[in-house]
Every structure is written in C-alpha cells, then in structure tokens.
Amino acid sequence: MNYNQIFNEEVFPLRDKLYRFSQSIVRKNDIAEDVVQEVLIKVWDKREDWKDWNNMNAMIFTITKNLSLDKLKSKNNQLRPIPEGYDTPSETRGPAQKAIAGDIHQIIKQSIEKLNDIQRMVIQLRDMEGYTYKEISKMTDLTMAQVKVNLHRGRLELRELLQKQL
Template structure:
C-alpha cells in the first residue's frame, strides 16, 4: 500500500478518530496530536492491515487505548487537562444564544461522565455504531455496553431535568 492509498483508506474515519480522542482528552490540540500519532502507527503497520476485517474498528480501538494511556500518564504526573476550548460560535440572537448555551452545557455534562461511559455515548449516540461494533472496540459484551449506556443516558437526563439552569454549570 502506498501513501496515497493509505490516505484514502483513512479518509472516511479520521474525523471519527479525532472526535473519539477529543471526547476523552477534551482539548482539541491534544486530540489532534493523538489522531496524528494513531494514524502514523496505523501507517507503520501497513502490510499487516490486510489481516483485519475492519481497519476502522482497529483504529477506534487503538484510539481508545492510546487516549486512556495518555490520561493515565497525565494523572500520574499530576497534570490537569485544561478545559478551555469549548468551540466559539458566532454571537447571535437571544434564542440562538440560549440554544448554544444549552448545547455547550450538554457537552459539559457528557464530559464529566466516567471515561468508559463517555466512550460509549460517543460511539453510540454520536457516531451511531451498532452494539456489536462497540462491544468489539470496548472489549466488553453487549449487555454490559447496554447497561453502561443506560446509566450514562440517565445521568445526563438527571442533570438536565433536576438543575435545569443553563449556563450556570
């Protein structure tokens, strides 16, 4: 496989890798670094890639493992990830502002979930992967995935219905 073929191979899922990395690492900068790192790792496997049924699933698994390792080493060195880059969107009408605020707020709630639940929400509710696929990436069985997903969704609902104060969290 030459470089062009590889670039075409990763094109459909490189953003997916980035989004998953960002869900865990929060910072866009770090998620970009992670994506770069993972795709280069994939590129060095090159010839071995034929052995995998789905390169995309492999990439997602590598992303999960890589980012969890990153977080672990970061925790070990006592560095805190800075949550400072919630996307800036153009200022607009009052109603639109409120909507955006509540969207940001949803993001904050999701990003406060435990890592495993964050991964599952990302894969299911955002990337719309089938349970079978998620089970493979997470290395868990489908029942456990459903349980964790349900728990995560309920936690989000709790935050949204109980407090219901946009922008104060």
C-alpha cells in the first residue's frame, strides 16, 4: 500500500468525524473547517512518520483536538464566553413553539455548547460518533477513568440544563 492509498482509504474518509469533532470544540463551522483542512495537510505531510504511529485513528483525532484547542485559545475573545441570554429562547415559550423540532435542536445545541471543552469533546465522540471508552481515551489523551468522569458530568449537566426547558 502506498501513502496515497492509505490516506485515501483511512484518513480522508475521517473528515466528517473530524469536522464534527472539531466543531464540538471550537463551536464555529468556519474555524472547524480550517482546522480539519489543516489537519489533513499536516497528516499528509507527516506520511513518513505514519509507521511510528501505533493507532493512526487516535493520532489524527489527537492532532485535531490539539489544533482545535489552539484555535480556541488564540481566538478566545471571539469565541467565548457566549453571553448569558444570547439567542436563548425565553422561558415563556409556549408548547406550540417547543413542538418545532428545529427549535428543540437549537436549545440542545446551545446547552451542549455550555459544557466545558472536555465534556463536550467526550460527549461528541461517544454519543454522536459512537467510539468506545478506550478509543476516546487514546484520542483525547485522557485516562479511561477521566473519560468516564467527564462523560458522566457532562451528561448530568445536560440533564440539568435541558430538563427544565424541554
């Protein structure tokens, strides 16, 4: 197998997942897009090191995570904090409005964005992408226990945020 083939079969198809993953960290589509494009180029440029990577998948996610966090730090001022009450539906919304699925999804999205970076990341990888605890631990450089703790706290917080609203 040559580099091209490996990249086309194992790396490039990951772009959807990487994009959603980066999105979960940076919370902005255009920044996530930049991140993933940069990651793809970076991984390709490092093709000669691939043989030393124990778990290519995890490595790529780690690179994406780090780059996303870097972007988050460098763009800190623009990205957070999301101002309190900004674009959040008021409590007085009636059932009719709640019934609109898009609206509910908007509320969920905003609640997920309120989680801290790590909680958001592990929830994304587990609940959306369906990775095992072990895989997530490798991708995020967290121990398995840390993955579970963060998942647990994130899920509780989501319950806290959403039970009232929905």
